[in-house]
Amino acid sequence: MTNRLFITLDIPEDTLDEIIKTRDELYQYDRVRWEGRDKLHITLKFLGDTDYKLIPPLENMLYKVSNEFLEQKLSFNKFGIFYRNKEPKIFWLGLDENNNLIKLQKHIDEECRKLGFEKERRQFHAHLT
Template identity: 30%
Template sequence: MRLFAAVLPSRVAVDELAAAVDGLRALPGADELRWTGPEGWHFTLAFMGEVDERVLPELRGRLARAAHRTPSFPLRLHGGGRFGRRALWAGAAGGLDELRLLAERADAAARRSGILMDEHRRYQAHLTLARGRADTDLRPYVAELERFEGTRWQVAELTLVRSNLPRSGVAGEGPRYETVGSWPLGRAS
């Protein structure tokens, strides 16, 4: 199964971002982008790829410890950016140091569980909104996102998500995400 550890935004944050994305989708050329849907919005902390189910019990235990060692922290959706001409994303503000720490802990939990991870890179908080082709100019969308300021929420859990790749062959269909585990941040009471 394809897995990743993530932080899921609050319902209020998703609704605010969805309203902003509606405005972006009205810009010229927006129909050429492959937009992600609100039901799949998340901050990936550690992408694990294909994971053998036999590793799951150890991974769950290690992710639980990582979550319990990390206190809850504030976050809000803020601005946005792009990765070249390929991906448009919303950014974050607030407890970015804590988010990076949680990402490092989730990555370490996966590695210690025996999951082969890609080369470790500095974590960049982003929530993917759309993907484009090599000739797509995403700068107008980034300019619009610069003004976006979401409401603060408290990140309270670490989530393990299964990514089910599309099988229908329908153009534009994206993966479906399924929560397979979640753990509260901070010490359990």
């Protein structure tokens, strides 16, 4: 069996409050249902459909990696909307470049490669969706 997996960063609750408040003030579309606060995240690695057998090694790897990187302060610098069929669907926030976040993403990507996942081909652009 498989599960569709992402490796993401959690966002502090007070930051989520501000994001939701700002988003709702800026984008008041009656026909748009935005994602709930529990789904807002910063993706570090998309794993895709992943065999359940790989979950324990992934958890172990992430535990080790998370201990190597201290909590970081991230700053958002821009925002926008991704559209689908000319309708606004996904609110996004761009982040200021952060070398430690880039190192974390690259480290996770490399460790995932060792577990059999493909290396990320695209350059990492940190954003919240």
